[in-house]
Amino acid sequence: MDRSDGGGIPAAALIEWFRQNARDLPWRQNRDPYRVWLSEIMLQQTRVEAVTGYYARFLAALPTVEDLAAADDDVLNKLWQGLGYYSRARNLKKAAGVIVSRYGGRFPETYEEILALPGVGPYTAGAVGSICFDLPCPAVDGNVLRVYARFTGYDKPVNTDEAKKEIADALRPLYTPGQCGALTQSLMELGACVCLPNGAPKCDICPLREGCAARKSGTWQRYPIKTEKKARRTADMLALLLKCGDRFALRRRPDTGLLAGLWEFPNTALKNPEKALEEAAAFAAALGAKPAELLRQTGYTHVFTHVQWHVQAFAFACEAMPGDLVWATAEELKRIYAIPSAFRPIADTAAEIGCGI
Ligand code: SF4
Numbered sequence: 001m002d003r004s005d006g007g008g009i010p011a012a013a014l015i016e017w018f019r020q021n022a023r024d025l026p027w028r029q030n031r032d033p034y035r036v037w038l039s040e041i042m043l044q045q046t047r048v049e050a051v052t053g054y055y056a057r058f059l060a061a062l063p064t065v066e067d068l069a070a071a072d073d074d075v076l077n078k079l080w081q082g083l084g085y086y087s088r089a090r091n092l093k094k095a096a097g098v099i100v101s102r103y104g105g106r107f108p109e110t111y112e113e114i115l116a117l118p119g120v121g122p123y124t125a126g127a128v129g130s131i132c133f134d135l136p137c138p139a140v141d142g143n144v145l146r147v148y149a150r151f152t153g154y155d156k157p158v159n160t161d162e163a164k165k166e167i168a169d170a171l172r173p174l175y176t177p178g179q180c181g182a183l184t185q186s187l188m189e190l191g192a193c194v195c196l197p198n199g200a201p202k203c204d205i206c207p208l209r210e211g212c213a214a215r216k217s218g219t220w221q222r223y224p225i226k227t228e229k230k231a232r233r234t235a236d237m238l239a240l241l242l243k244c245g246d247r248f249a250l251r252r253r254p255d256t257g258l259l260a261g262l263w264e265f266p267n268t269a270l271k272n273p274e275k276a277l278e279e280a281a282a283f284a285a286a287l288g289a290k291p292a293e294l295l296r297q298t299g300y301t302h303v304f305t306h307v308q309w310h311v312q313a314f315a316f317a318c319e320a321m322p323g324d325l326v327w328a329t330a331e332e333l334k335r336i337y338a339i340p341s342a343f344r345p346i347a348d349t350a351a352e353i354g355c356g357i
Contacts, residue, residue: 006174018186033107077338091119136175143191149224153213288322330354
Protein backbone atom coordinates (compact mmCIF):
# COMPACT_ATOMS: atom_id res chain seq x y z
CA MET A 1 0.00 0.00 0.00
CA ASP A 2 1.37 3.39 -1.00
CA ARG A 3 1.51 5.54 2.14
CA SER A 4 2.57 8.71 0.34
CA ASP A 5 -1.02 9.44 -0.70
CA GLY A 6 -2.80 9.04 2.61
CA GLY A 7 -2.89 5.28 2.19
CA GLY A 8 -5.22 5.79 -0.77
CA ILE A 9 -8.07 7.22 1.31
CA PRO A 10 -10.48 9.07 -1.05
CA ALA A 11 -10.55 12.39 0.79
CA ALA A 12 -13.13 14.09 -1.43
CA ALA A 13 -15.66 11.27 -1.03
CA LEU A 14 -15.04 11.20 2.71
CA ILE A 15 -15.55 14.96 3.09
CA GLU A 16 -18.71 14.83 0.99
CA TRP A 17 -20.04 12.06 3.22
CA PHE A 18 -19.23 14.21 6.28
CA ARG A 19 -21.03 17.23 4.85
CA GLN A 20 -24.16 15.15 4.46
CA ASN A 21 -23.97 13.14 7.66
CA ALA A 22 -22.17 15.19 10.34
CA ARG A 23 -23.82 15.17 13.74
CA ASP A 24 -25.00 18.53 14.99
CA LEU A 25 -22.65 18.97 17.97
CA PRO A 26 -22.36 22.17 20.01
CA TRP A 27 -18.65 22.70 19.28
CA ARG A 28 -19.34 22.57 15.56
CA GLN A 29 -21.44 25.76 15.61
CA ASN A 30 -18.43 27.85 14.65
CA ARG A 31 -14.64 27.67 14.41
CA ASP A 32 -13.84 29.78 17.47
CA PRO A 33 -10.55 28.23 18.68
CA TYR A 34 -11.45 28.64 22.37
CA ARG A 35 -14.60 26.57 21.89
CA VAL A 36 -12.93 23.96 19.66
CA TRP A 37 -9.92 23.62 21.97
CA LEU A 38 -12.17 23.19 25.02
CA SER A 39 -14.21 20.50 23.26
CA GLU A 40 -11.11 18.60 22.16
CA ILE A 41 -9.70 18.58 25.69
CA MET A 42 -13.05 17.52 27.21
CA LEU A 43 -13.52 14.76 24.64
CA GLN A 44 -10.23 13.07 25.50
CA GLN A 45 -11.10 9.85 27.37
CA THR A 46 -14.76 10.95 27.53
CA ARG A 47 -17.81 10.16 25.39
CA VAL A 48 -19.62 12.85 23.38
CA GLU A 49 -22.89 12.28 25.28
CA ALA A 50 -21.12 12.81 28.60
CA VAL A 51 -19.37 15.98 27.43
CA THR A 52 -22.21 18.08 26.02
CA GLY A 53 -23.70 19.14 29.38
CA TYR A 54 -20.28 19.94 30.84
CA TYR A 55 -19.36 21.89 27.75
CA ALA A 56 -22.42 24.13 27.93
CA ARG A 57 -21.99 24.77 31.68
CA PHE A 58 -18.28 25.51 31.27
CA LEU A 59 -18.83 28.04 28.49
CA ALA A 60 -21.68 29.69 30.37
CA ALA A 61 -19.43 30.14 33.43
CA LEU A 62 -16.19 30.96 31.56
CA PRO A 63 -17.16 32.28 28.13
CA THR A 64 -13.75 33.66 27.13
CA VAL A 65 -10.12 32.65 27.41
CA GLU A 66 -9.59 35.62 29.76
CA ASP A 67 -12.32 34.27 32.06
CA LEU A 68 -10.62 30.87 32.10
CA ALA A 69 -7.19 32.36 32.81
CA ALA A 70 -8.61 34.23 35.82
CA ALA A 71 -10.83 31.39 37.09
CA ASP A 72 -10.64 30.34 40.72
CA ASP A 73 -9.26 26.77 41.01
CA ASP A 74 -12.22 25.55 43.04
CA VAL A 75 -14.69 26.99 40.54
CA LEU A 76 -12.77 25.32 37.72
CA ASN A 77 -12.61 21.96 39.49
CA LYS A 78 -16.31 22.16 40.30
CA LEU A 79 -17.09 22.70 36.60
CA TRP A 80 -14.95 19.64 35.85
CA GLN A 81 -16.31 17.46 38.65
CA GLY A 82 -17.25 14.03 37.27
CA LEU A 83 -15.27 14.34 34.02
CA GLY A 84 -12.12 12.90 35.61
CA TYR A 85 -8.51 13.43 34.57
CA TYR A 86 -8.48 16.78 36.35
CA SER A 87 -4.99 17.60 35.07
CA ARG A 88 -6.80 18.52 31.85
CA ALA A 89 -8.61 21.35 33.66
CA ARG A 90 -5.42 22.58 35.32
CA ASN A 91 -3.62 22.63 31.99
CA LEU A 92 -6.51 24.44 30.32
CA LYS A 93 -6.16 27.25 32.84
CA LYS A 94 -2.36 27.32 32.47
CA ALA A 95 -2.65 27.48 28.69
CA ALA A 96 -5.27 30.21 28.94
CA GLY A 97 -2.78 32.18 31.06
CA VAL A 98 -0.17 31.80 28.30
CA ILE A 99 -2.65 32.86 25.61
CA VAL A 100 -3.55 35.98 27.60
CA SER A 101 -0.05 36.96 28.69
CA ARG A 102 1.93 36.02 25.57
CA TYR A 103 -0.63 36.46 22.80
CA GLY A 104 -2.85 39.18 24.25
CA GLY A 105 -5.84 36.81 24.45
CA ARG A 106 -5.67 35.81 20.79
CA PHE A 107 -5.28 32.08 20.16
CA PRO A 108 -1.93 31.30 18.48
CA GLU A 109 -2.31 30.33 14.84
CA THR A 110 0.68 28.12 14.01
CA TYR A 111 0.96 24.41 14.75
CA GLU A 112 4.19 24.86 16.73
CA GLU A 113 2.75 27.62 18.92
CA ILE A 114 -0.44 25.66 19.61
CA LEU A 115 1.60 22.53 20.40
CA ALA A 116 3.70 24.49 22.90
CA LEU A 117 0.66 25.33 25.06
CA PRO A 118 0.38 23.38 28.36
CA GLY A 119 -1.66 20.19 28.02
CA VAL A 120 -1.64 20.28 24.21
CA GLY A 121 -0.16 17.28 22.38
CA PRO A 122 0.12 16.52 18.67
CA TYR A 123 -3.50 15.36 18.51
CA THR A 124 -5.05 18.50 20.02
CA ALA A 125 -2.69 20.81 18.12
CA GLY A 126 -3.65 19.02 14.90
CA ALA A 127 -7.36 19.26 15.64
CA VAL A 128 -7.36 22.96 16.60
CA GLY A 129 -4.87 23.88 13.86
CA SER A 130 -6.78 22.15 11.07
CA ILE A 131 -10.34 22.96 12.21
CA CYS A 132 -9.79 26.58 13.25
CA PHE A 133 -6.92 27.75 11.05
CA ASP A 134 -7.03 25.39 8.06
CA LEU A 135 -3.52 24.13 8.78
CA PRO A 136 -2.44 20.91 7.03
CA CYS A 137 -1.87 19.07 10.30
CA PRO A 138 -3.60 15.72 10.84
CA ALA A 139 -5.15 14.95 14.22
CA VAL A 140 -4.72 11.27 14.96
CA ASP A 141 -6.99 9.98 17.72
CA GLY A 142 -8.32 6.48 18.36
CA ASN A 143 -11.04 6.88 15.75
CA VAL A 144 -8.60 7.95 13.06
CA LEU A 145 -6.15 5.17 13.94
CA ARG A 146 -8.90 2.60 13.59
CA VAL A 147 -10.14 3.91 10.25
CA TYR A 148 -6.62 4.14 8.85
CA ALA A 149 -5.57 0.72 10.16
CA ARG A 150 -8.63 -1.01 8.70
CA PHE A 151 -8.56 0.85 5.43
CA THR A 152 -4.88 0.18 4.76
CA GLY A 153 -4.47 -3.13 6.63
CA TYR A 154 -1.87 -1.50 8.89
CA ASP A 155 0.03 -4.45 10.31
CA LYS A 156 1.78 -2.90 13.30
CA PRO A 157 0.49 -1.85 16.73
CA VAL A 158 -1.11 1.59 16.47
CA ASN A 159 -0.85 2.56 20.15
CA THR A 160 2.74 3.79 19.99
CA ASP A 161 4.01 7.32 19.42
CA GLU A 162 5.95 6.02 16.43
CA ALA A 163 2.82 4.62 14.75
CA LYS A 164 0.82 7.77 15.45
CA LYS A 165 3.53 9.87 13.85
CA GLU A 166 3.81 7.52 10.89
CA ILE A 167 0.04 7.64 10.32
CA ALA A 168 -0.06 11.43 10.73
CA ASP A 169 2.73 11.72 8.14
CA ALA A 170 0.85 9.39 5.82
CA LEU A 171 -2.36 11.43 6.09
CA ARG A 172 -0.69 14.82 5.64
CA PRO A 173 -0.69 14.79 1.80
CA LEU A 174 -4.51 14.53 1.91
CA TYR A 175 -4.70 17.94 3.63
CA THR A 176 -5.25 20.59 0.99
CA PRO A 177 -6.08 24.27 1.57
CA GLY A 178 -9.70 25.02 2.36
CA GLN A 179 -10.63 21.55 3.52
CA CYS A 180 -8.22 20.75 6.37
CA GLY A 181 -10.82 21.10 9.11
CA ALA A 182 -13.41 19.10 7.19
CA LEU A 183 -10.94 16.28 6.61
CA THR A 184 -9.96 16.06 10.28
CA GLN A 185 -13.58 16.02 11.36
CA SER A 186 -14.69 13.58 8.68
CA LEU A 187 -12.04 11.02 9.65
CA MET A 188 -13.04 11.30 13.31
CA GLU A 189 -16.74 11.20 12.51
CA LEU A 190 -16.35 8.11 10.35
CA GLY A 191 -14.54 6.35 13.21
CA ALA A 192 -17.18 7.41 15.73
CA CYS A 193 -20.30 6.61 13.67
CA VAL A 194 -19.44 4.07 10.95
CA CYS A 195 -16.11 2.31 11.48
CA LEU A 196 -17.11 1.54 15.06
CA PRO A 197 -14.79 0.66 17.92
CA ASN A 198 -17.04 -1.97 19.50
CA GLY A 199 -18.99 -4.29 17.28
CA ALA A 200 -19.12 -4.62 13.51
CA PRO A 201 -18.34 -1.58 11.36
CA LYS A 202 -21.12 -0.37 9.07
CA CYS A 203 -19.21 -1.08 5.86
CA ASP A 204 -22.37 -0.97 3.73
CA ILE A 205 -22.77 2.76 4.28
CA CYS A 206 -19.06 3.64 4.46
CA PRO A 207 -17.70 6.08 1.86
CA LEU A 208 -14.36 4.21 2.01
CA ARG A 209 -15.77 0.76 1.31
CA GLU A 210 -14.41 0.41 -2.25
CA GLY A 211 -10.74 0.59 -1.32
CA CYS A 212 -10.87 -0.77 2.21
CA ALA A 213 -8.44 -3.64 2.88
CA ALA A 214 -10.25 -4.90 5.98
CA ARG A 215 -13.63 -4.98 4.23
CA LYS A 216 -12.25 -6.80 1.20
CA SER A 217 -10.58 -9.48 3.31
CA GLY A 218 -13.23 -9.58 6.05
CA THR A 219 -10.59 -8.85 8.68
CA TRP A 220 -11.98 -5.78 10.48
CA GLN A 221 -11.72 -7.61 13.81
CA ARG A 222 -7.96 -7.83 13.37
CA TYR A 223 -7.53 -4.04 13.16
CA PRO A 224 -6.33 -1.89 14.77
CA ILE A 225 -3.57 -4.04 16.26
CA LYS A 226 -2.62 -2.95 19.77
CA THR A 227 0.14 -3.92 22.19
CA GLU A 228 -0.98 -5.38 25.50
CA LYS A 229 -1.51 -2.85 28.25
CA LYS A 230 0.18 -3.39 31.61
CA ALA A 231 -2.16 -4.90 34.19
CA ARG A 232 -3.67 -2.37 36.59
CA ARG A 233 -2.44 -2.67 40.19
CA THR A 234 -4.88 -2.77 43.08
CA ALA A 235 -4.73 -0.94 46.41
CA ASP A 236 -6.78 -1.39 49.61
CA MET A 237 -7.82 2.01 50.95
CA LEU A 238 -9.47 3.27 54.10
CA ALA A 239 -11.58 6.43 53.91
CA LEU A 240 -13.38 8.42 56.62
CA LEU A 241 -16.49 10.52 56.73
CA LEU A 242 -16.02 12.47 59.95
CA LYS A 243 -19.13 14.33 61.11
CA CYS A 244 -19.10 16.91 63.88
CA GLY A 245 -22.39 18.77 64.37
CA ASP A 246 -23.63 19.41 60.85
CA ARG A 247 -20.14 19.57 59.32
CA PHE A 248 -17.93 17.03 57.55
CA ALA A 249 -14.12 16.86 57.36
CA LEU A 250 -12.30 17.47 54.09
CA ARG A 251 -8.73 18.07 53.14
CA ARG A 252 -6.92 19.08 49.98
CA ARG A 253 -4.71 16.57 48.17
CA PRO A 254 -1.06 17.40 47.42
CA ASP A 255 -0.30 19.55 44.36
CA THR A 256 1.28 16.65 42.49
CA GLY A 257 0.31 13.04 41.80
CA LEU A 258 -3.08 11.37 41.58
CA LEU A 259 -6.04 13.81 41.84
CA ALA A 260 -3.57 16.62 42.53
CA GLY A 261 -4.97 19.64 44.36
CA LEU A 262 -8.52 18.26 44.62
CA TRP A 263 -10.60 17.89 47.77
CA GLU A 264 -10.88 14.52 49.45
CA PHE A 265 -12.26 12.83 52.51
CA PRO A 266 -9.43 11.72 54.81
CA ASN A 267 -8.05 8.44 53.53
CA THR A 268 -5.02 6.24 53.82
CA ALA A 269 -3.74 2.83 52.77
CA LEU A 270 -5.56 -0.01 54.53
CA LYS A 271 -3.07 -2.40 56.06
CA ASN A 272 -5.35 -5.29 57.04
CA PRO A 273 -8.82 -5.48 55.41
CA GLU A 274 -9.93 -7.88 58.19
CA LYS A 275 -9.35 -5.15 60.76
CA ALA A 276 -10.65 -2.20 58.78
CA LEU A 277 -12.93 -0.83 61.54
CA GLU A 278 -10.12 -0.79 64.12
CA GLU A 279 -7.79 0.91 61.65
CA ALA A 280 -10.51 3.45 60.79
CA ALA A 281 -11.13 4.36 64.44
CA ALA A 282 -7.40 4.67 65.08
CA PHE A 283 -6.95 6.83 61.97
CA ALA A 284 -9.83 9.13 62.99
CA ALA A 285 -8.36 9.45 66.50
CA ALA A 286 -4.90 10.17 65.06
CA LEU A 287 -6.42 13.02 63.05
CA GLY A 288 -7.68 14.48 66.34
CA ALA A 289 -11.40 14.07 65.59
CA LYS A 290 -12.36 12.03 68.72
CA PRO A 291 -14.66 9.48 67.01
CA ALA A 292 -17.62 8.64 69.28
CA GLU A 293 -20.07 6.59 67.23
CA LEU A 294 -19.99 4.59 64.00
CA LEU A 295 -22.79 5.92 61.74
CA ARG A 296 -22.27 4.04 58.48
CA GLN A 297 -19.92 1.56 56.87
CA THR A 298 -19.62 0.85 53.17
CA GLY A 299 -17.24 -0.63 50.60
CA TYR A 300 -16.75 0.19 46.94
CA THR A 301 -14.26 -0.03 44.10
CA HIS A 302 -12.93 2.85 42.02
CA VAL A 303 -10.93 2.29 38.85
CA PHE A 304 -8.25 4.73 37.71
CA THR A 305 -6.15 4.26 34.59
CA HIS A 306 -3.24 2.60 36.36
CA VAL A 307 -4.65 1.56 39.71
CA GLN A 308 -7.85 0.17 41.15
CA TRP A 309 -8.85 1.20 44.67
CA HIS A 310 -10.81 -1.13 46.96
CA VAL A 311 -12.16 1.33 49.48
CA GLN A 312 -13.65 0.59 52.88
CA ALA A 313 -15.34 3.75 54.12
CA PHE A 314 -16.53 4.52 57.67
CA ALA A 315 -18.69 7.42 58.84
CA PHE A 316 -18.14 8.48 62.46
CA ALA A 317 -19.87 11.05 64.62
CA CYS A 318 -17.00 12.95 66.22
CA GLU A 319 -16.55 15.22 69.20
CA ALA A 320 -13.73 17.43 67.95
CA MET A 321 -13.02 19.45 64.81
CA PRO A 322 -9.23 19.60 64.39
CA GLY A 323 -8.25 22.79 62.58
CA ASP A 324 -5.98 21.19 60.00
CA LEU A 325 -9.06 19.71 58.34
CA VAL A 326 -11.67 21.80 56.53
CA TRP A 327 -15.20 21.38 57.91
CA ALA A 328 -18.05 21.83 55.45
CA THR A 329 -21.83 21.38 55.63
CA ALA A 330 -23.54 18.96 53.24
CA GLU A 331 -24.83 21.95 51.29
CA GLU A 332 -21.31 23.42 50.97
CA LEU A 333 -19.98 20.03 49.88
CA LYS A 334 -22.45 20.05 47.05
CA ARG A 335 -22.08 23.68 46.02
CA ILE A 336 -18.44 24.61 46.55
CA TYR A 337 -16.08 21.65 46.78
CA ALA A 338 -15.10 19.50 43.78
CA ILE A 339 -15.09 15.94 45.07
CA PRO A 340 -13.55 13.49 42.59
CA SER A 341 -15.52 10.38 41.62
CA ALA A 342 -13.15 8.23 43.69
CA PHE A 343 -14.89 9.69 46.77
CA ARG A 344 -18.39 10.12 45.34
CA PRO A 345 -20.00 7.30 47.43
CA ILE A 346 -18.75 9.06 50.58
CA ALA A 347 -20.10 12.43 49.40
CA ASP A 348 -23.44 10.71 48.77
CA THR A 349 -23.42 9.36 52.34
CA ALA A 350 -22.66 12.90 53.59
CA ALA A 351 -25.65 14.20 51.64
CA GLU A 352 -27.86 11.58 53.29
CA ILE A 353 -26.74 11.91 56.88
CA GLY A 354 -26.26 15.67 56.53
CA CYS A 355 -30.00 15.87 55.92
CA GLY A 356 -30.61 13.87 59.07
CA ILE A 357 -31.52 10.64 57.21
S1 SF4 B 1 -15.28 -0.16 4.86
FE1 SF4 B 1 -15.78 -0.88 6.90
S2 SF4 B 1 -13.82 -1.45 7.85
FE2 SF4 B 1 -13.37 -0.19 6.05
S3 SF4 B 1 -13.17 1.89 6.84
FE3 SF4 B 1 -15.30 1.64 6.17
S4 SF4 B 1 -16.42 0.93 7.99
FE4 SF4 B 1 -14.23 0.68 8.43
